[in-house]
Amino acid sequence: MTYVEGFITPVPTAGRDAYLKHAAKAVPLFAEFGARRFVEAWGDDVPAGTRTDFARAVQATDAETVLFSWLEYPDKATRDAATARMMSDPRMEEMGDMPFDGSRMVYSGFEAILDDGKTGGATYVDGFVAPVLPARRDDYLAMARAASVVFRDHGAMRVVETWGDDLMRGQKTDFHRAVQTEGEETVVFSWIEWPDKATRDAGMAAVMADPRMQTPPSDMPFDGKRLIYGGFAVILDA
Numbered sequence: 001m002t003y004v005e006g007f008i009t010p011v012p013t014a015g016r017d018a019y020l021k022h023a024a025k026a027v028p029l030f031a032e033f034g035a036r037r038f039v040e041a042w043g044d045d046v047p048a049g050t051r052t053d054f055a056r057a058v059q060a061t062d063a064e065t066v067l068f069s070w071l072e073y074p075d076k077a078t079r080d081a082a083t084a085r086m087m088s089d090p091r092m093e094e095m096g097d098m099p100f101d102g103s104r105m106v107y108s109g110f111e112a113i114l115d116d117g118k119t120g121g122a123t124y125v126d127g128f129v130a131p132v133l134p135a136r137r138d139d140y141l142a143m144a145r146a147a148s149v150v151f152r153d154h155g156a157m158r159v160v161e162t163w164g165d166d167l168m169r170g171q172k173t174d175f176h177r178a179v180q181t182e183g184e185e186t187v188v189f190s191w192i193e194w195p196d197k198a199t200r201d202a203g204m205a206a207v208m209a210d211p212r213m214q215t216p217p218s219d220m221p222f223d224g225k226r227l228i229y230g231g232f233a234v235i236l237d238a
Contacts, residue, residue, distance in 0.1 A: 007105060039238075
């Protein structure tokens with residue numbers, strides 16, 4: 001079962017090249033530790049929300065851009081072993097200072113519950129984070145499966161839904177705060193991969209007009225007011 005380490009990161013907009021260089025240096029290490037894929041996507045079409053949004057999730061300033069990123073592992077055991085190695089491998093320390101405020105970066109482990117389509121070749125992604133009650137997992141998955149068909153019919157290459165499994169609690173930011181979870185709610189980290197932005201823009205418009213999306217469930221399995229979403233340009237895919 002694919003396991004994902006998901007990240008939301010605030011990066012100085014002027015420091016894009018420095019960030020990309022830093023991330024590229026980590027690629028061979030992540031691969032050695034067992035990651036199958038490492039994707040970094042730069043905020044491009046990230047709307048402000050009434051209650052929650054990606055900028056609030058990491059307390060981003062006007063001079064920062066939000067990144068949506070993830071590592072894919074074959075299973076949780078591989079991810080857990082990789083995390084342990086990262087904490088002890090001196091090469092991680094040798095990478096130098098981080099070109100962003102790590103104290104506001106949000107990250108956690110997620111179990112893939114839906115993975116439709118093909119991997120690789122995407123240059124644009126839509127990222128989503130939502131609060132969902134564990135009791136509504138099956139309802140959420142059923143809705144996601146139906147939506148996945150529609151997105152792929154309109155040009156999406158891949159649709160992935162991952163379920164919160166190892167959710168960190170941070171001092172400043174975390175996934176729980178990002179979507180203001182309530183009670184027993186967990187967090188879903190999801191994305192849609194597109195070949196390019198033009199296909200995404202046309203595809204999203206077509207999805208919104210598709211009759212299959214016109215009648216949402218009468219009892220939505222999550223609170224859409226706290227969903228955060230945005231469009232991101234892929235800057236690294238290794």
